[in-house]
Structure formats: C-alpha cells, structure tokens
Amino acid sequence: MCGITGWLDWQRDLTEQGNVVTAMADTLKRRGPDAGGQWLAPRVGLAHRRLIVIDPNGGVQPMVRQAGGNTYAITYNGELYNFRELRRELEGRGHVFESRSDTEVLLRAYIEWGPSCVEKFNGIFAFAIWDEKEQQLFLGRDHLGVKPLFYAQRGSSFLFGSEMKALLANPLVKPEVDQDGLTELMAMGVFRTPGQGIYRGVTEVLPGHTVLVTRNGVRVTQYWKLESREHTEDFAATVQHVRDLLEDAITRQLVSDVPIGTMLSGGLDSSGVSAVAALAFKGEGRQLDTYSLQFVDEDRDFKANPMHRDLDAPWAKRVADTSGTNHHIILLDTPDLLEDILEPMRARDLPATGDIETSLYTLFKKMKPEVTVALSGESADEVFGGYPWYYTPEMRSINNFPWTALGGNKLEEAVLPDVMERLNPKAHQAMRYQEALSLVPRLAGESAEDARTREIFFLNIARFLPYMLDRKDRMSMAASLEVRVPFCDYRLVEYMWNVPWEMKFAGGVEKGLLREAFSHVLPEDVVRRRKTAYPVTHNPTYVNGVKQRVREIVEEGTSPIFDLFDRDKVRQAAYYEGPTGSGFVSLKNYYDHIIQMDAWMREYKVSLV
Structure with missing residues (x-):
C-alpha cells in the first residue's frame, strides 16, 4: 500500500515544479514510509510514497514503461489479487515484464486494453496513468472504494491525491469550506456522501468509477455497479458458492513479501477470516499471527447494551486456540487514547468520531512493529445483513438512513440558531436519503417488504460501508499498516446482492447464511455468537x-x-x-x-x- 499524488497542468511547465510535487507527496509519508519518488514531464508530475509489500526492488514508483513508441507512467496504491492470471494473459499477448510487481501488471493492462483495463481487475486500488502520446491522465478506483482518491480542478490545473492533505499542500488548493461543504459536514458527519470532499472544489473519485482528463475536459465513467436479478440457487448451493468465494478471496489476499496477520475480535467475521487463513498457513507449515484489542479494566467497566452484548476477549481466545494461531492481545488504556486522540483527524483531514477511531489507530500503531499487512472482517455486516436495522421493524421503517434510528446527533443542540437555520442539516440529510434511494437497482415484481430490504442493503453498501472503509484505510495507513478486506471482493458482493433475505437470515438470526458458510472452520458456539459492535472504552x-x-x-x-x-x-x-x-x-x-x-x-x- 502506498500514497499517490500528482499534478497536471495544460499551461505551465511542471518540470520546474518538482519542489511542489515533492511537498504534496511528503504529506503522505505515513502511507508509504519505505520509499518515495517522482516523475516529471512538461504537462504532468507524478509522485509516490511506498509501503513495500511485494517485490521490493522491482516495484519502484512512479513506474515508467515504453511501448509502441509511447511513454506511459503510473503511480499506484493497492493490490491486484488476480495479477498472476493477468500477467500470464499479457505475456501471451507479447508483453515482456521487467519486474514481478502487480504495478507493472496494471500498467501493461492499460497499455493493452486502455481505460477498459479496470474491468479486468480484482483488487483494491487507486491509480493514475499518464499516456504521453494521447496526452491524457487516467484515474481509476476499485469497485467498493477500499482505496481513497481525491481530485481538484483549478484553472488549467488538475490535482489528485490519496488524501486531501496532498491537494492542500499545493498552493492552488486552499483549506476553504463553503456553505455546501459545511452543510454536508454538519448534516452527515463522518457518513459523508461519496464524492463529497467537504473542502471547496475538492471531489472524491467514486467507487467503481474512472476519471479521464484531457485538454477537452474531465470525463467520469462508471465501470461497475450492482445489478438486480432473480437468485436461482437453493440454500445448500448458495452456502457452498459463498464458501468457495470466501476461501478464494481470503487465500488470494494472503500474498505478501512482508509479515502478515489477521484481526481477530472473536466475532463471526474476523473469526471466519482468521480460521481460513490459519488453515492456509498450516498447509505451508506456518503459524498465523492474530491480533485483538482490549481495554484496561474492561471487565470492571463494561456495560452491556444492544450493540455491545459481551466482551470480545474470551471469544478471540477461543478462536485462536481452536485455529492454532499465535494470538497477540493489544492492551489500550486511557492515556493511550488521549495521546492519540487527534491522529484520526489528521489522517482524515476532517473531524473524526473519537475513541472508536482513536483506538483503531492505536491498535494498528502497536501492531506495526510485528506485521505490515493484516486481513480484516470489514463489510461482512453490510453484505450479509448483520446490523439490527436489517431485521428490527421500527428501524427498518424509518424514513431516513436506518442507522440514524440509534439516536440523534446531540452536538446539534449546541449549534447557533442562525447557523442551524442557514444550513438546515435535517433537510440536507433528507435530500441525501432520497438521492440514495433513487440509485437503488430495483427488481421488478418484488414485494414491498423485499423491496425495502433491498433498499436497506443498498444504503448500507453505498452509504454506510464507505465510512467503515474510510475509517479502516485512514487509521491503518496512518500507522503504515496495510489492511485487506476479503468481504469486499466484488464477486462476493455481486453474488450476495441478489441472495434473498430468507437465506441471509437463515435460522432467524443475523448473517445466518455466513454462519453456515463458516461452520466447517469454527466452533459451534462461535458460529452462534450474536453480533457485537466494535468495542469502545467504558472507562x-x-x-x-x-x-x-x-x-x-x-x-x-x-x-x-x-x-x-x-x-x-x-x-x-x-x-x-x-x-x-x-x-x-x-x-x-x-x-x-x-x-x-x-x-x-x-x-x-x-x-x-
């Protein structure tokens, strides 16, 4: 994983702007502490900060290749999990590789197929490719938006970066927030609408989209979206299909030239990922390292509630013991949280949420000396239906984003009356809700109840999940740690989108289908354990x-x-x-x-x- 940034300008000579391009890249050092580089041409400057995971010597970036008398340059953040298959296909088409990195596979895929190359990729990625002959800059972001990418246009300039801080390091982009940005921030909080950068004139590349920049302007294209259709497999076949997809996604994501482990809370999602990964490691004669978070005195301070039913620690130990992992407990205390309390904000370039993000950052910071890559259970709840608003009638029926049923924003009580009147955050949130509903891929003939279920799944995947992925990426990369998310494999998301709720809720319990899919690798009591949210401190x-x-x-x-x-x-x-x-x-x-x-x-x- 890495940090990428760049500057395209149709008028000024960017070979004279190396210091500015370097300054933009330097803001991303925590995303890529191992190496850095830049490539300057008259029209474009690309820069890169590298966290070495695969091919330490061959994966240096920005990477430049010549083909057909043309020059291509790439700066890339991410991992292609099908790069071996793509490499073989490209070699069959005459490409000769100079490295064993997935960076070169991605670049040569563009050389071979042009902008449609993204349709070939399975992975998490954000990249920019400069095509010298065509005089065009091509940006792409992965299907679910695991890896971030932002851009801003200022006159003849187009600037991009993994994080907004890279844009703000260029004198052309000021830390200005207009009324639209402030309204979005106050109304939506961390559940920022995809595409919105909050800062004036800053835009996020949407998940599953590409951006092509030429002298004629900027063209945004969607290359992937969910499509609704009838599900034809029975329950047994569906379980096996899900099991196969998960095992393939997890094992693909274990490829690394640096130490790798898994997050293990003891919940169903991380336990299943860890159990499958542990089996893969055993097959190679290795032992998997697993990591969990505990708070000092949590036994004394814990208070059960509908989102936090019990403590994770005993369950994490149970899975670690049965799967034979080398388990590590990261213990956090109040001084740790208070010391790091502003790090999530600095990682986000926007206000963060507090200890739920601080503890995640501190956990990753304490893991980093031992591992550089970790697998996580993120997005299983969104894809398989784990949250209470999927099945609780009063939460399903509210005319708003369903998670708002958990409670209002108490901070709104302190907003000055004239500010509240001017911004009208409730009206903005209602507008964003209707906007999201208008994008739901409908299925003709569905009952009203099934249609509402489909809406809730879409809202979670398209609006709730972006925050969860944003949090995981920023907190991990701020600690120079790469986190991979097997449940975000787009093949799994596509398949599960059309599986009916009766199967997802098998046994009358949330994620019933997923429980069945993991039943062959987990103890029965772990399979039955009810969902408990990410832990927070009660100290x-x-x-x-x-x-x-x-x-x-x-x-x-x-x-x-x-x-x-x-x-x-x-x-x-x-x-x-x-x-x-x-x-x-x-x-x-x-x-x-x-x-x-x-x-x-x-x-x-x-x-x-």
Missing part, C-alpha cells in the same frame, strides 16, 4: 479526560468553533456532573466531537467561505 477516566479538554477549549475562548456553536451550551455540557448511563455515552461522543472540530479548524486553518 470513566476517558470521559473525564475529554471533558477536561472541552473545558479548556471553552475557557480559552478563541476557538473558531464558536462561529458555529453556542459557547454557553458547550460550557454547560463541559461542566455537567450528572449520572452516567445512556447520557454518559452521548456526552462522551459530544466531547469527542467538540475536540475534533476545534483541532481540525485550528490545525488546518479552515476558512468558512
């Missing part, structure tokens, strides 16, 4: 710590957030000494959000325009 010392930070922000008094929030209301929350319980959780999130907004606006010198 009161964390709440006291973030509360004190909010008090300092209030008393210092010069924070730019007070252009948006009522200082007296924030002070009232900061000095609240009432009972804990559900309000305790809400206030913890409230404090986290205030800290994030304050630090983001200060550090990034955000201008509201």
Whole structure:
C-alpha cells in the first residue's frame, strides 16, 4: 500500500515544479514510509510514497514503461489479487515484464486494453496513468472504494491525491469550506456522501468509477455497479458458492513479501477470516499471527447494551486456540487514547468520531512493529445483513438512513440558531436519503417488504460501508499498516446482492447464511455468537479526560468553533456532573466531537467561505 499524488497542468511547465510535487507527496509519508519518488514531464508530475509489500526492488514508483513508441507512467496504491492470471494473459499477448510487481501488471493492462483495463481487475486500488502520446491522465478506483482518491480542478490545473492533505499542500488548493461543504459536514458527519470532499472544489473519485482528463475536459465513467436479478440457487448451493468465494478471496489476499496477520475480535467475521487463513498457513507449515484489542479494566467497566452484548476477549481466545494461531492481545488504556486522540483527524483531514477511531489507530500503531499487512472482517455486516436495522421493524421503517434510528446527533443542540437555520442539516440529510434511494437497482415484481430490504442493503453498501472503509484505510495507513478486506471482493458482493433475505437470515438470526458458510472452520458456539459492535472504552477516566479538554477549549475562548456553536451550551455540557448511563455515552461522543472540530479548524486553518 502506498500514497499517490500528482499534478497536471495544460499551461505551465511542471518540470520546474518538482519542489511542489515533492511537498504534496511528503504529506503522505505515513502511507508509504519505505520509499518515495517522482516523475516529471512538461504537462504532468507524478509522485509516490511506498509501503513495500511485494517485490521490493522491482516495484519502484512512479513506474515508467515504453511501448509502441509511447511513454506511459503510473503511480499506484493497492493490490491486484488476480495479477498472476493477468500477467500470464499479457505475456501471451507479447508483453515482456521487467519486474514481478502487480504495478507493472496494471500498467501493461492499460497499455493493452486502455481505460477498459479496470474491468479486468480484482483488487483494491487507486491509480493514475499518464499516456504521453494521447496526452491524457487516467484515474481509476476499485469497485467498493477500499482505496481513497481525491481530485481538484483549478484553472488549467488538475490535482489528485490519496488524501486531501496532498491537494492542500499545493498552493492552488486552499483549506476553504463553503456553505455546501459545511452543510454536508454538519448534516452527515463522518457518513459523508461519496464524492463529497467537504473542502471547496475538492471531489472524491467514486467507487467503481474512472476519471479521464484531457485538454477537452474531465470525463467520469462508471465501470461497475450492482445489478438486480432473480437468485436461482437453493440454500445448500448458495452456502457452498459463498464458501468457495470466501476461501478464494481470503487465500488470494494472503500474498505478501512482508509479515502478515489477521484481526481477530472473536466475532463471526474476523473469526471466519482468521480460521481460513490459519488453515492456509498450516498447509505451508506456518503459524498465523492474530491480533485483538482490549481495554484496561474492561471487565470492571463494561456495560452491556444492544450493540455491545459481551466482551470480545474470551471469544478471540477461543478462536485462536481452536485455529492454532499465535494470538497477540493489544492492551489500550486511557492515556493511550488521549495521546492519540487527534491522529484520526489528521489522517482524515476532517473531524473524526473519537475513541472508536482513536483506538483503531492505536491498535494498528502497536501492531506495526510485528506485521505490515493484516486481513480484516470489514463489510461482512453490510453484505450479509448483520446490523439490527436489517431485521428490527421500527428501524427498518424509518424514513431516513436506518442507522440514524440509534439516536440523534446531540452536538446539534449546541449549534447557533442562525447557523442551524442557514444550513438546515435535517433537510440536507433528507435530500441525501432520497438521492440514495433513487440509485437503488430495483427488481421488478418484488414485494414491498423485499423491496425495502433491498433498499436497506443498498444504503448500507453505498452509504454506510464507505465510512467503515474510510475509517479502516485512514487509521491503518496512518500507522503504515496495510489492511485487506476479503468481504469486499466484488464477486462476493455481486453474488450476495441478489441472495434473498430468507437465506441471509437463515435460522432467524443475523448473517445466518455466513454462519453456515463458516461452520466447517469454527466452533459451534462461535458460529452462534450474536453480533457485537466494535468495542469502545467504558472507562470513566476517558470521559473525564475529554471533558477536561472541552473545558479548556471553552475557557480559552478563541476557538473558531464558536462561529458555529453556542459557547454557553458547550460550557454547560463541559461542566455537567450528572449520572452516567445512556447520557454518559452521548456526552462522551459530544466531547469527542467538540475536540475534533476545534483541532481540525485550528490545525488546518479552515476558512468558512
């Protein structure tokens, strides 16, 4: 995994802008700490920061190749899991390879097939290719959007980068947020609508899309989308099909020239991935390393709720023991979280959510000395139906994004009345909801209930999953760790999209089909364990710590957030000494959000325009 960035300009000579291109790339050093490089031509400058995973010597980037009298250059972030098959096909077409990296496979695929090359790829990727003869820049992003990619147009310039900080390092892009961006941020929070960059004039390349930049303009093309059709296989055949797809995806994603492990919480998704990976390792005479997160004193502080039914630790140990993995427990305490509390914001270039992201970053940071690559169970809930809003009637029926049924945004209570009236975040969220519904691939003849189920799956894949993948990518790459997500294999997502709910909910339990698919590699009690969300700290010392930070922000008094929030209301929350319980959780999130907004606006010198 890596960081990519670049600058195309139709008027100025970019061979004289190497320092700026270097500055853009330097912002991405944590994504690629092992090496860096740039390639400059009159019209384009490409840069790369590398995290070495495959072919340390041959995969140097930007990579330049000559073919048919033409020059092609690529900067690429990601992994192609079918690169061996593609390489054989390209060799059969006369291509001679100079490395064993998937970077060269991707570049030669473009040389052979042009922009349609993306239809050949199975992987996670974001890349840019400069075609000297055609004088065009071609950008592509993977099917589900696992790897990020942003761009901005400024006059004759087109700039792109893995993260928005790379764009902001160019003098042409200012940290300005207009009313549209602020409304999106306040209304949607971390569930930012795909394509929206928040900063003025910054756009995200959508998952499953490509962007072609020529002198005639910018052309965006969708090369992949979900399609609805009747499912024809019975339950037994469906289970076997899913099992085959999962085992193929997991084993493909174990390819690495550096140490690799898996995340193991003890939940169904990570347990299944770890069990299959452990079997593959055993077949090669190796032992798999697995990693889980625990909080100091969590036995004392844990409070069960519908999203957190029980502690993960005993279940992670159970799977590690039965699968024979070398299990590592990463123990986090309040000082760890408070020390790293702003790292997720710096990784995102936008306000983060608090300890749910901080703990993930700190977990990866502590894993990094031992592994460079890890597999994760991300997206199983979206693809197989793991969240309560899939099957809880009152959550299914709300006329909004179903996860909003978990509770409102308490931070809205502190927004200044004139700001609230001007932005009208509730109307914006309602508009975004209807916009998302209009994109659902419908199936003629479905019952109203089945159609609603299809809507909920689409909303989760197209709107909820982007946040989950964004969080996983930013937190892992900020720690210079690559995380792969087998459940995002587009073949699996395509297949599961049309499997009826009765099969997905087999046995009357969430992810019933997935439980059956993993039943041959997991203990029965692990297969039966009900869904428990990613863990959060329940330690009161964390709440006291973030509360004190909010008090300092209030008393210092010069924070730019007070252009948006009522200082007296924030002070009232900061000095609240009432009972804990559900309000305790809400206030913890409230404090986290205030800290994030304050630090983001200060550090990034955000201008509201």
